[in-house]
Structure formats: C-alpha cells, structure tokens
Amino acid sequence: MAMSTSDSAIPVEEQAKLVESSKRLAAYQAVKDYLVPTYTRIGIGSGSTVVYVVEAIAALGPGVTSGMTFYPTGAQSEELIEAAGLTLQAINKLPTGQQLDVAFDGADEVDDDLNLIKGGGACLWQEKIVATAAKHFVCVADFRKLSPRLGTSWKKGIPIEVLPMAAPRVLDELKRMGSLNPRVRPGLPGKAGAIVTDNGMWIIDAPFAPLHLPKDSASGVQAGNEDNGVWQVDALADRLIKIPGVAEIGLFYGKNGLEVTAGAQKPVVAYFGMADGTVEKKLAA
Structure with missing residues (x-):
C-alpha cells in the first residue's frame, strides 16, 4: 500500500x-x-x-x-x-x-x-x-x-471490547497467547482512565504477529501455536471470543x-x- x-x-x-x-x-x-x-x-x-x-x-x-x-x-x-x-x-x-x-x-x-x-x-x-x-x-x-496479512501495517493491535472488571485477566491471557504488549486503550487527551464504549465497556488493543491465512500452511509455519504467537485469522478469532470477559472482537472473519x-x-x-x-x-x- x-x-x-x-x-x-x-x-x-x-x-x-x-x-x-x-x-x-x-x-x-x-x-x-x-x-x-x-x-x-x-x-x-x-x-x-x-x-x-x-x-x-x-x-x-x-x-x-x-x-x-x-x-x-x-x-x-x-x-x-x-x-x-x-x-x-x-x-x-x-x-x-x-x-x-x-x-x-x-x-x-x-x-x-x-x-x-x-x-x-x-x-x-x-x-x-x-x-x-x-x-x-x-x-x-x-x-x-x-x-x-492483518497486522502488517495496522500495528496498534486487534481491538477487543471487554468488561472493565475482567481487563487485567484478559490482558494476562493475551500475553500467554503471544500478543505483543496488549494494553487498555486510554481515553481522550486530558481525560483520566480508559476509553469507554457506547456499551460501557473498555477496549484492549492486542498486537499480534501478522495473521496467517489457510494458504500459508504450505510455508510450514505452525499457526495457532501459543508458544510462538503465530496464528491463523479464524483460529485466533475463535480463541479470543472465548476468553471470559471479552464481549466482542475487532476481527471480522x-x-x-x-x-x-x-x-x-x-x-x-x-x-x-x-x-x-x-x-x-x-x-x-
């Protein structure tokens, strides 16, 4: 691009x-x-x-x-x-x-x-x-x-809408999955605390290595492996939405x-x- x-x-x-x-x-x-x-x-x-x-x-x-x-x-x-x-x-x-x-x-x-x-x-x-x-x-x-591939140019991370009380546990799980420095999105400049969505939730931005597509399996890279943090789009989306406290994710797949x-x-x-x-x-x- x-x-x-x-x-x-x-x-x-x-x-x-x-x-x-x-x-x-x-x-x-x-x-x-x-x-x-x-x-x-x-x-x-x-x-x-x-x-x-x-x-x-x-x-x-x-x-x-x-x-x-x-x-x-x-x-x-x-x-x-x-x-x-x-x-x-x-x-x-x-x-x-x-x-x-x-x-x-x-x-x-x-x-x-x-x-x-x-x-x-x-x-x-x-x-x-x-x-x-x-x-x-x-x-x-x-x-x-x-x-x-997703995550190539958009480096801010996958937006994840979470219940505020669950944010610390969600962040821990994202790190275990290989996310690179996930964090709660801050509010507007001059406003303390996290950004609050129209639904009363917080947003976590979770960067991952560029997400693989099914055709990438020919490359021999193990996608969906929590040890190396390399995921296929569908596999990562399925895992993210199942984390307790996650309301919705910004992967459309x-x-x-x-x-x-x-x-x-x-x-x-x-x-x-x-x-x-x-x-x-x-x-x-």
Whole structure:
C-alpha cells in the first residue's frame, strides 16, 4: 500500500488531501455499484470513510433515498444520517427475520482474503451487529488499509471490547497467547482512565504477529501455536471470543454474504481508493 511517490517526497498537507480524495473516490464507487434504488434498509458504519459514503448517498437525491431507512453503528453515523436528511432507525428496530439490504462500512486493515480489523474508533460491537444483519456487507477504504496479512501495517493491535472488571485477566491471557504488549486503550487527551464504549465497556488493543491465512500452511509455519504467537485469522478469532470477559472482537472473519444467507462478518467486496486516483475493487472469493 505504499504511495506511488515516496511519502517523504510529498508534503504532509498534500498527503492528507490525497488520502481524503482516495476515500471519497472509493465511497462514491461503492455506492454507485451496491446501492440499488429498490433497496429500503441500509446499514451505515463508522469512521472517516463513511462520511463520504453518506455524502454519496445524499447526492442521489430524495427521488432515490426517500424510500430508504438507514441504520447506524453509532453516534457518529447517526449524526451523519440525520445531517444528510435521511431517514434514521436503530438496528434494534429491524423486524425479526428481516435483514438489511446492504451495509457500508470502513476498516482499519483488510487482508488478501477480505478479513478485516475494525474497531479503531471503538465501535466494533455495533459495527459487527450491523454488518451481520445485512445481506451484503460492502467495505470502503483507502489504499493505506490494504495489506497482504492483518497486522502488517495496522500495528496498534486487534481491538477487543471487554468488561472493565475482567481487563487485567484478559490482558494476562493475551500475553500467554503471544500478543505483543496488549494494553487498555486510554481515553481522550486530558481525560483520566480508559476509553469507554457506547456499551460501557473498555477496549484492549492486542498486537499480534501478522495473521496467517489457510494458504500459508504450505510455508510450514505452525499457526495457532501459543508458544510462538503465530496464528491463523479464524483460529485466533475463535480463541479470543472465548476468553471470559471479552464481549466482542475487532476481527471480522469467517464467511461472506455470498457463502451464507445471514450472519456474514466478511464483506462481499472491498473498495480501495488508490494513490493514483483509481479505485481498486477486491471481490470475495
């Protein structure tokens, strides 16, 4: 995901403009391809790229959007939906047995198999609820988020939402599993203590060595071995969610919406705005 020109050769302000432009390009293309005019229930995720997703949807005009209802993953996306004049509804109001037609959300990192790390903004639990409620989950990101393996460029760690009283024990277990200096995420500057999620939980960020994919087994590396801390994505996710005190994890893994009819955590497609002004589209296998 390196820029076509060396980062050091581009002024900081120009780098920032390039990143924002790439997010916008990816968002508009994703909406163009996957927001079918007949859809009525749309999930809206969190993060900086989603700002442009909502912008692209609103640009379609009320002739398209008036019959649509939008389900946010948190306070930020709720505000975006309302500010755009779109119809807002909470995900817990989605009738039993019904699904969202599509959900758009960003990611902190995306690997070759479209596994995701999410939760940099501490909304991972709501994001997973909305994504798994959708028939099709569409990921939108910029070129910096595209990696061969999770943990390659996103070094902050896998976000894990935990019960505060369980945090010390969870940290101990993560270290035994090979996590590299896991820690409770601090609150905002000037605010003492840990960051508190919308659910009253804490976030632990747990760095691991880059996570393997099934095809990596040919390399002879033992994945899922607590002694060397090398894990396959699915094996690590399964182990993390079983730790007592863990509410949810920021690994989106397993099946996609083409493989199962409900509950998919992985996107069916990911759009990346690239540094050269193009949009790269990665489809689920």
